[in-house]
Amino acid sequence: MLNQLTISELTAKLARREVSAREATQACLDQITRVDGQIHAFLSVNPTDALAQADAADKLIASGAKGSLLGVPLAVKDVLAVKNQPLNCASKILGNFISPYDATAIEKLKAAGAIIFGRLNMDEFAMGSSTENSAFGLTRNPWDITRIPGGSSGGSAAAVAAQECIASLGTDTGGSIRQPAALCGCVGLKPTYGRISRYGLVAFASSLDQIGPFTKDVRDSAILLGAMSGVDPRDSTSVPQPVPDYAAGLTGDIRGMKLGLPKEYMVDGLDPEVKAAVDAAVKKFTELGAEIVEISLPHTDYAVATYYIIATAEASANLARFDGIRYGARVDGADPIELYSKTRGAGFGPEVKRRIILGTYVLSSGYHDAYYLQAQKVRTLIRNDFLKAFETVDAIVTPTTPTAAFKAGEKSDDPLQMYLSDIFTISCNLAGICGVSLPCGFTKAPKLPIGLQLLGKPFGEESLLRLAHAYEQSTPWHREKPVL
């Protein structure tokens, strides 16, 4: 079954001409036909276009062309622009929007030969932790379809777990890659802020958003990170740091590396099975020769509050562009103000409205200093906690989420409880560092994946992935697949 292969396995087979890109793409399309009725990871797929791209890749392979992703089918979260494909951010407000250009990350993947197909479901405008906020229906967790896949990149995680694509792309503003990767049992990487250009990514919170890969193993994560990274003149926040060969850095040797265990992450509400799995992973790291040090991140308890001020403030400004004038749906009004209000009232869903109101409020006259400025100052304290910790450790190890996947509907009526499910992932975005989630075990009944989070220094993806890879290769978890 070609759809079950990793990127490195598929490219090896393609290079040896054992299989064609068309066969691999067809295998993904067949799997979508077979299982996506239950999972609903995809909002849309264009099989004709996918197979045409595959045929073009096969021609290039036949002509002897090389490309690190030549002939590899990748699916994309519905928040990234892919030329001539729909782009809706799982919202009604974008109407029948078709992207007029490629995001820089997509341009780079295409240049490396990837087949970019399918639009993956998400929480509307990436706001949510369960993919229940999509305007186009729920995505189900492939391990238990009564449960959520996490969010906001729930479709990206579910599609990889359900073997509907070789790998996928998502975005992470407060955990939206790592949390669904943990709940669906795949590898999800949030790169350092500025590592990958955000050009062509529909902005939610510009100082927190990053694009990153969902993959079946750590090596694939390294391959996709390398393919997408680098400075871009079209995104002034992309950072001119050299891009190492991340895959070559996966040596398996982590002897002498130091891992920090933050005492603040052992919170009430941490599920005992999750705690046991993370404790076992920590033990495994010591067996592999790493040293474990207890550390403190004293401002951890303030991260969720800080995040929901900064992220909503930035969102309220970013989402002002959806006004019914230049693109998307429009509801007419007697004057422009009425047109804006009606268009936005009809086009946005409940969570997006909640965040626009909150963000507008914390920026409004009389409240700006009390909320927004205060949050920006606490953000400095949170960032300093991490920079201080990284003076003594190479990476930090935590659970990705306090519990395994919860049931659909369980938290959808209580936004604050939903926000608190992100307590372990949110600080990473505020601090601008990198983080990865990878499988570290399963709950017993029902059998649900548990995620291990590793947090690394700014632009420290090489050591972060080396640690993740060494752990992964000495454990069986990444080889387990859901039965569908």
Added chain:
Amino acid sequence: MAAVQIDVKYVAHLARLSLTPEEEVKLSAQLGNILGYIEKLRELDVTNVEPTAHAVPMVNVTRADEVRPSLPHEDALRNAPKQGGGLFIVPKIVE
């Protein structure tokens, strides 16, 4: 965690977001709760702490001022809800 009162109608006007009366009631209660939780930030003394706007501080990022290909006119208009004569059509602003 005291609930905070927020004038949802006024803030919705600032955000150019029309809400139904039911949405106003629901949002008012939910946002009161969330703001009550957020109040905990006031426990911290942040005197002399600089605010962070971006995690990777970079200043004066510029590029060469060169003419580059831009979006073709018809592509820019392709997604418009209403267009005509190569322009976006909007309601009358000035009588």
